[in-house]
């Protein structure tokens with residue numbers, strides 16, 4: 043974790059943002075300097091997009107959407123372009139967004155032509171009476187909403203294809219639960235104290251049967267509530283769904299008065315008891331940002347009104363920073 047800016051006097055309106063680019067098995071000894079630098083640059087571009095919204099008085103909801111869209115377009119991360127492949131060799135994308143003020147939410151699952159699923163999730167929230175749309179219906183809605191559609195080739199990268207072939211060659215199991223890291227997410231608190239969360243993913247390499255993970259499941263991979271905070275998750279989606287991770291963290295903060303870090307660590311421990319691993323980012327309405335993860339690394343970053351600006355990849359499992 044590197045802090046690159048000096049903290050300023052606390053006169054500007056308060057805001058903060060945290061992002062993740064997926065939890066996984068990244069270690070300094072297995073990731074070369076060029077790859078580290080490329081991922082950090084991607085994280086900074088996303089942070090900058092979110093920061094630009096918040097620093098000019100924009101809404102947390104807009105900030106998380108802007109940050110996640112940047113990561114969706116970055117082929118290094120497992121969301122949008124650069125998503126992992128299903129067993130059948132296609133990219134099926136999931137995303138969600140939630141507004142902590144109204145607790146309105148929108149999500150999409152299993153879309154194959156939507157360039158920025160996070161934008162479609164927001165349209166579901168604002169332009170439909172529903173919360174979660176899937177597959178062909180979600181894409182029909184995207185066309186009606188004039189959301190950008192692309193040829194599926196847009197999402198495909200050689201590295202993700204190689205990962206699928208490796209999985210098949212090793213006959214590792216149902217899918218890659220070793221986590222081919224890269225799911226992306228953002229949480230933000232704006233200058234009005236409103237929070238929001240967004241998450242986007244290609245899911246797990248080798249997934250089959252239209253498998254849907256935690257990311258688009260409101261309360262599992264994504265949740266926001268101004269009374270507690272906003273959470274975006276990455277990790278073993280099945281266990282994150284079973285533990286209702288994002289809602290559970292918010293519930294512990296709201297009802298039991300736990301700190302964001304305490305709640306995040308406790309709920310990840312519950313996931314661990316189910317043999318799941320992963321990470322979360324949390325922001326509170328007071329602007330505190332927290333990271334927690336039980337994998338060797340998690341791509342992450344955060345910024346705030348006072349000049350905090352940092353990104354990180356590695357860390358002690360379960361540590362905050």
Ligand code: ASP
Pocket residue numbers: 064065120221222223224225243244245246254255256257263275276277278279280
């Ligand atoms: N949680 C995502 C899923 O299960 C995967 C990830 O975070 O890497 O779809």
